[in-house]
Amino acid sequence: MDGPTGFSDYVAQQRGALVRLAYLxxxxxxxxxxxxxxxxxxVWPRWERVSQGTNPHAYxxxxxxxxxxxxxxxxxxxxxxxxxxxxxxxxxxxxxxDEADLMMRYLRQLPRRQRAVIVLxxxxxxxxxxxxxxxxxxxxTVKSQSAKALVKLRALLSxxxxxxxxxxGGR
Amino acid sequence: MSKEEELLRRGLTAAAxxxxxxxxxxxxxxxxxxxxxxxxxxxxxxxxxLAVAAVATVTAVATLGGSGTTQVTTAAAGLTASCPATxxxxxxxLFNAWxxxxxxxxxxxxxxxxxxxxxxxxxxxxxxxxxTELTGPRAATVAGRFNSAPTADPRQRCLSAGHExxxxxxxxxxxxxxxxxxxxxxxxxxxxxxxxxxRYPDPLTEGSAAS
Numbered sequence: 001m002d003g004p005t006g007f008s009d010y011v012a013q014q015r016g017a018l019v020r021l022a023y024l025x026x027x028x029x030x031x032x033x034x035x036x037x038x039x040x041x042x043v044w045p046r047w048e049r050v051s052q053g054t055n056p057h058a059y060x061x062x063x064x065x066x067x068x069x070x071x072x073x074x075x076x077x078x079x080x081x082x083x084x085x086x087x088x089x090x091x092x093x094x095x096x097x098d099e100a101d102l103m104m105r106y107l108r109q110l111p112r113r114q115r116a117v118i119v120l121x122x123x124x125x126x127x128x129x130x131x132x133x134x135x136x137x138x139x140x141t142v143k144s145q146s147a148k149a150l151v152k153l154r155a156l157l158s159x160x161x162x163x164x165x166x167x168x169g170g171r
Numbered sequence: 172m173s174k175e176e177e178l179l180r181r182g183l184t185a186a187a188x189x190x191x192x193x194x195x196x197x198x199x200x201x202x203x204x205x206x207x208x209x210x211x212x213x214x215x216x217x218x219x220x221l222a223v224a225a226v227a228t229v230t231a232v233a234t235l236g237g238s239g240t241t242q243v244t245t246a247a248a249g250l251t252a253s254c255p256a257t258x259x260x261x262x263x264x265l266f267n268a269w270x271x272x273x274x275x276x277x278x279x280x281x282x283x284x285x286x287x288x289x290x291x292x293x294x295x296x297x298x299x300x301x302x303t304e305l306t307g308p309r310a311a312t313v314a315g316r317f318n319s320a321p322t323a324d325p326r327q328r329c330l331s332a333g334h335e336x337x338x339x340x341x342x343x344x345x346x347x348x349x350x351x352x353x354x355x356x357x358x359x360x361x362x363x364x365x366x367x368x369x370r371y372p373d374p375l376t377e378g379s380a381a382s
Contacts, residue, residue, distance in 0.1 A: 024187050107186070
């Protein structure tokens with residue numbers, strides 16, 4: 001199938017980055033691929049115009065966020081695990097896996113919009129103003145969402161640490 | 172940057188790196204469970220006349236070659252319809268666009284089903300796993316289901332589908348249509364335009380039940 005000029009090249013170059021971002025948002029690899037594919041399908045018919053803009057990747061990222069935030073059911077019906085439930089299973093030699101695993105568990109606990117703010121701020125490295133633009137809200141809202149998310153993450157981290165100590169103490 | 176922010180960045184980067192890991196490395200069980208829940212089929216039609224020849228007795232021949240040359244061929248006297256090594260160019264971001272007939276012969280002589288599964292090392296690409304020939308009522312069942320489905324364009328490709336299939340409809344002396352299908356595809360329903368899923372059962376399962 002012949003796509004719009006440059007679209008395949010863009011996908012070849014950026015798909016990996018989009019999937020990684022989507023993975024943090026959706027907290028599920030399959031869902032992340034779906035999310036990216038849905039965003040690309042939406043952008044595809046408009047690619048000629050989008051590619052002439054100043055930052056096509058920012059546009060695609062915005063579409064991806066929009067798909068994620070507007071999906072009412074699919075992304076919310078996911079397994080939600082208690083952050084401390086599988087501490088023993090994750091206590092192995094693969095420290096980096098544990099870290100990633102815990103992070104995904106914590107992210108799943110956040111409401112979708114707070115998760116998006118955290119991922120955009122601390123993974124995509126966007127400023128609060130840029131996040132506000134992507135999410136279509138005010139910088140103040142970004143700030144408050146970020147603060148709430150950090151409070152929740154701290155609490156989760158605290159619970160996880162306490163449980164971890166209990167597990168260690170019980171041995 | 173505070174220590175908390177640094178930890179957060181590091182954790183997010185570590186977590187994001189898992190997106191690129193082969194599915195069976197971390198999420199074997201979860202992935203299988205997810206796929207088992209899925210029961211959707213996406214179809215795309217690619218117009219195509221593959222060959223024109225007489226149909227007589229049919230034999231299936233499997234030929235396994237090197238990378239990119241794997242083929243399963245269904246051969247009849249003077250007619251050869253082959254399963255390509257991959258269902259479509261993996262570079263294509265979208266699965267396919269409709270550009271062929273919207274309806275196929277309701278009573279095809281044969282339907283060649285080429286089945287593809289994701290590569291274990293690179294889940295973004297597909298490899299040929301099997302080919303099956305349907306005849307009689309089983310072929311008619313597939314044609315009937317295809318003909319009764321709506322069409323929309325572009326059809327998107329869902330990379331986390333369980334597997335993909337190509338269906339070659341053969342009637343009389345020619346292959347009249349090529350259908351690209353995803354069985355057990357990923358589902359989402361947030362967009363009325365693009366979330367079209369034709370809920371076909373797997374034609375092979377369906378065919379077995381019918382015959």
